[in-house]
Amino acid sequence: MSEQAQKFKVTIDNITVEVDPGTTILQAARKIGGDVTPPAMCYYSKLEGSGGKCRTCLVEVCKGSEKDPRPMPKLMASCRTGVMDGMEVKNITSPRVLEARKGVVEMLLINHPLDCPVCDQAGECHLQDLSYEHGTEGTRYEFDRRTFEKEDIGDYISLHMTRCILCYRCVYTANQIADGDREHGVLERGDKAEISTLLGKNLKNDFIGNVIDVCPVGALTDKTFRFKNRVWFTKPMNAHRDCDNPKCCGKVRLWMRGDEVFRVTARKDEWGEVEDWICNECRFEKKETKDWVIEGPANISRHSVISQGHYVNTKKQPVLIDKVIGKEPRMLLDIHKVSDVNKPNVHLSEIKGPAHSDDFENKDK
């Protein structure tokens, strides 16, 4: 079969996987899954040119390839480094990587306001996950944190620049998805750099709402959902509608409580990436159950705080302890063991229709 393209063998943390040429190390690691996958705060597989900026996905390449076995002297950003045949990569088995990653997490957090208790992103924030998994307990930073003047970028999206980690994802989204080339970008430089719009203009494009979904932190949030609810009190349901916009897929995730739709987002895959882009109308205007055909509860990672209601469809991460020699993968805290917020014996997916606070009370009695 000459048509079959040649496959590259890559070994990441002693686990070998076969991938197509042109795959990045990060994508190969995602194929393995679990703890072997480096975290990615800026890389987004659906946005061209993203990645390489946050430096959390640094890995050590200890063997370049079969042909050229020299190791790479510097740690490489796995999201932008292509694999070679016979490449050997160390992620969590390399102390150098863990040390560097700890440094990056600390750097990302020194100017982050850590206002999680009032931040709408809490519960689905990538920076929370990152600092939980790779960060240290305290900070050594003793100075005032950076703040910005607030900027209004329209009726739908709230920009909270102090929380931004400058991943540039929203800039790429605005340029590539929302057709807002160079309207939404970065001003200034260094630690004064900020996301802004051209001359403080409001963002009006039909697809600009997607910047909320790509934002890994709470810098861009949905104004129609602001302070309405915590994400872990709402139940994510897959739903769809026939959207008039030809570019919109109409497949969304509704975040509901009872019969109330609190928020509409695009569907996200297990890496927190949007599966298909949705338009502003679907996201911001259709907030009633009658607008939607509800398909059922969405898949939520077992380790997410959102899954505290015990969904049947939750996915378990593969356990790789046997394979990753020398280093036991550190798993996330199992939220089900510590959470008293919901009753663990209530299975949300067994309740007819979307969950409501009454359901919990009835079960208790």
Next chain:
Amino acid sequence: MKLLLEHAHVEGIRYYDAYRKNGGYRSVEKALKMTPEEIVEEVKASGLRGRGGAGFPTGLKWSFLAKPEGVPRHLVCNADESEPGTFKDRYLMEFIPHLLIEGLIVSSFALGSNMTYIYIRGEYAWIVDILEQAIEEAKANGWLGKNILGTGFDCEIYVQRGAGAYICGEETALLESLEGKRGNPRIKPPFPAVKGAWGRPTVVNNVETLAAVVPIINMGGEEYAKIGVGRSTGTKLISACGNINKPGVYEIDMTISVEEFIFSDEYCGGIPNGKRLKACIPGGSSVPIVPANLLLKTAKGETRYMNYESLSDGGFQTGTMMGSGGFIVMDEDQCVVRHTMTLAHFYNHESCGQCSPCREGTGWMYKILKNIESGKGKMSDIELLWDIQGKIEGNTICPLGDAAAWPVAAAIRHFRDEFEWHVNNPEESQKRNFGLAHYADPLPPVVEADA
């Protein structure tokens, strides 16, 4: 031995007539009769190394240039000279602009670039006029434009001004800026030799490197390689500044010792007011600072010479780097802590803010150094600084992170006593400097120096 600045003081050398009379544009006449491959071979044989700081062999860089069919290639001259302490390119472009134009024509022919750009630092506003005038003169005399010297080779040179960012001296940030975008460094690979300006194969070279192509063609690569020592061939422009009697740009042939360079009357002319040498940064602000004892002698007790190998002898533990040749001399009155703080502020100000360790780490280092300098420092701050610089170095997209980390690392490595003195004597440190202390003392035996 002077190759680049030989005629720098001839009256009117800035203009075409005087330049041509002094042997200008001979190399173009010679080079255009050769094939491009032969020119690249000459440059390879000369052993010329990039003069912008990294010291990468130029001929090798040229041979990496991809040459796909039907895709234009570009040569870009990096004149974004913003490193504190470095002003050699400015001197060259201001006084003998035709030397750069001549080098550019030869190099463009060798690389097959019909559109060549000079990306010049925005603050060098008046030099833009000088260069554009030189280009006009060259064009009027048939050295530029269509069908140069009847060979069928077309070449145009454009001058593009930067907008005041140090980071645009990094080659990929320079290309982004040249394209009219925000000057953020690109992630490599792909390297510019494959995908550079507008996605086309591009070579980016420093002003001095391109000017050095002229003598290489005139005298032949092998003759050029005989000047200098070892892999440091040819001549190097050094811009000397700081506490010396005669600051300025000097052309050296890389065989003289550092001591001779600082103290001889031919070059820097010693340190004014009878002061003693305390420290020196021999290659522009981003290379490690070394104390007097390690500057004049290597850790092994050998004399240190002004060339790539000798300056970097001992690695970062006891050596430093040739860098871009910004030679900053500090006498006993200078405060290393204050100096390091100034540099940290510079890198904090100039970080592009793209990748996290550099964006956040440079500001953090500056704030800590400011505390130490103003007498509010703690002993643990020194350890913290050491840790932060280690987490920036090597973990960033472009070398600016390294450039910000190295000066801090070197200052702590060699001048820890001075930092500790600042912490222990917060009031006294506001009134007087630490002074020369033991930094010029004879070196301890090799074993101890290594420890």
